[in-house]
Amino acid sequence: MRFAPQGTAALSLFLIEAGADLPAALTPAQAAFARAQGFTGAAGQLCLLPGEAGVAGALFGYGTAQARVRKRFLLAQAAAGLPEGAWQIVGDLRGAEAEEAALGWLLEGYRYARYAPAKAPCARLVAPAGVDAARLEAIAAGEALTRDLINTPPNDMGPAELEAEARALAAAFGAEITVITGEDLLEAGYPLIHAVGRASPRAPRLIELRWGAEGPEVALVGKGVCFDTGGLNLKPGSSMGLMKKDMGGAATVLGLARMIMALGLGLRLRVLIPAVENSVSGAAFRPQDIYISRKGLSVEINNTDAEGRLVLADALAAADEEAPDLILCLATLTGAARVALGPDLPPFYTDDAALAAALARGAEAVADPLWRMPFWAPYESLIEPGIADLDNAPAGGMAGSITAALFLRRFVTETERFAHFDIYGWQPSAQPGRPKGGVGQGARAILAALPEVLGL
Template sequence: MSDLTKSVPIYLIEASNEALVPKGLPVAATQWVEATGFSASEGEICLVPDASGELLAVLFGLGKKPAQTRSPFLTGSLPTKLPAGRYHYITGALFEDNPHGLFLATLAWYLGAYRFDRYKENAKPMPELDWPEAVDRDDVMRQVKGCTLARDLINIPANDMGPEELEAVTRGLVDTHGARLEVTKGEDLLAGNFPMIHAVGRGSIRTPRLLDFIWGEESDPKITLVGKGVCFDTGGLNIKPGSSMSLMKKDMGGAACVLGLASMIMSAKLPVRLRVLIPAVENAISGDAFRPGDVLPSRKGLTVEIGNTDAEGRLVLADALALADEEDPDLLIDMATLTGAARVALGPDLPPFYSDDDALVADLAAEGKRQWDPIWNMPLWDPYDADLSSDIADVNHISTGGFAGSITAALFLRRFVSNAKSWSHFDIYGWAPKPQPGRPKGGEAQAIRAIYAHLRAKFEA
């Protein structure tokens, strides 16, 4: 039996280092490492036993990349590969001048240890990491908790995560942090002037609703987050093929990420007045479903021609954005699993974001790199706005040309934002199609660590 009270050292070894075996290990350990052929390639692991066969040390390869381009998230693969027990990093000179890198390596461990076991028990215990000195434990766990919330919500299938269940989760978060939640649902959406949220959700037996909560002091800067909460998307009457529908439980990924981000903000007690808006609907097929060619009114007053019922996310976002915009927020951010075009352009790991605020773009891009939370700025290319023209309404909600789908979706949303001092739209995927260090396969919280870091830098006292 292994001694689980013993903390095993993990040595982070660069492949460029001639001495692959750390000083202080016995001669037998050196012979073992040489016999295994350990070369410190990226992600390579060597388990070094002592004379009794117990685990003495772990060697973890960092590869040959220069330190400035090497991901600190490499250590996120360790929890799923190491045997149960306690471990600690031996960093040596690796992080002496880079404490933030050690923070991220610690964060990566906990993000990599995530498991979704709601429906299938996993009996294998996860290894534990002793906290490195100088790492802010509270902030690591705050970010882990926010990302875990987002991942869990995305991973839960639609039969257990519809608009009502999403409201229940939101209410639990609100109660935890002392926020104030208002819910508008069903026919009250029409009375409250949210016609497009109602239109998208009316075809389902699961009642559509708008979740609206506020936290913080009214005198603080107004930060508003809007998340697309389409709990399942059949495509509506423009029905998706089966291959495209299988992952549509994740179409509320924007709402999931917004709730994870809100959790971080409120836990950190940032001096902001936070508002969160989530249009929670199911885009279903029925005799009452909205149709291609319909013209819908909107909260903003614009009439919207429906080009395709499978582009429903921007409709529910538009009404929510119009409401958010009415109180002139200092910063308005929306997040949505919005377009396949974004995946074609940038793949599943790199979500695009849009904004007319150059300073905000620069800050968010910088934090995306610093936090190893990849995001990529895309242009709000004004000439493409003409592709949203309609002969019978103020605007068509999809472009006529079929090109630049992510950009034209952002341009459509921009029409519903006019008063906010700054606005950014994130077209996320919300899913990791294959496991990567710190990012298990399944629901993924994208962009929220970068946004959180930006808000901390800008507003934290």
């Protein structure tokens, strides 16, 4: 997932908008060939141009502006269809459009091949003029890490394996890492993380990574439920099939942390990942149990399948104790978010209008869509069961993503700027730059917004 070096001899890839004339640089024979192939510039069309020694170049249909809005990373389709070698774009690409095209090409090069061969495209792009190639390669590497972590099945990606990945990342960038495991969680004040993970023979843990000595402090909290059976409220098999991705928040946070460290952003980074397996045994936590969280709030368990907000609650409370400049929480938290917005559009929640606006601008600039949802105060009563301070699973099922977000907000009281992202972390079917499987959501938008939010 790297660009071809500048100065590499490269074939030309002409970007042609729908209905536009063919390039004057084509020979008469090439133009006649393109017309015979029915090339019109429609979005995604690819026409290889013949030459004396084989392929001499290619035309790619860049469609209309509306078509490009409807399909992110359109140019990645060309990467998938071109023969091996170096290619350079010939067309009017500038600014954010050029960056999206170039990044999409890199992301198309990702394939998960740990257990079976998976052939990735061999066509390499010479980075367009004006594009920061090193930055985009760092972003692509962070996204590849996220995808690898989500795609790895739970037998090879439990809490210990997630810890190992975090340790490798910390070692690569000179970050500090500490881990609290098993029964030590109780002594250290993380009762909810312990309760959720204690039923599994794979010990629960809190993974903490710190990097950077100067600048504003940013805390990233990621849900690391490495597999979710639902606990005693056991999921049906159809709902358990994708639960290897329930650590998608942790995977996305680690990918984002890699981007931040690789780019050397002037901030102090703190990453907190509660890593557990929500399993079934005689030690499992039960419906109707009540636990006192790290924050001191009592929580009644009314569904053991609403475990993500529990482990996040203790981690958020720990992040909040330092009152950092910004806390961001990412989690594959609720099915309700998917019902509302589908798999491509993650909601985020914040009370800070300026933070919301910066995230929205970042999301649009880097083609990493987000949609703001409300911390709707009238629903606060839904998460208050009466017998305890909080209910982890309000009855009725309405506004499930909002009530989950409200639950998490109760654990952030000392930090002014906080946002929660209810991501999906999975690409249901292959799209340009996004093969079927694990995918990061929100990380690139956050990365784009951080300089504005923190004044970097």
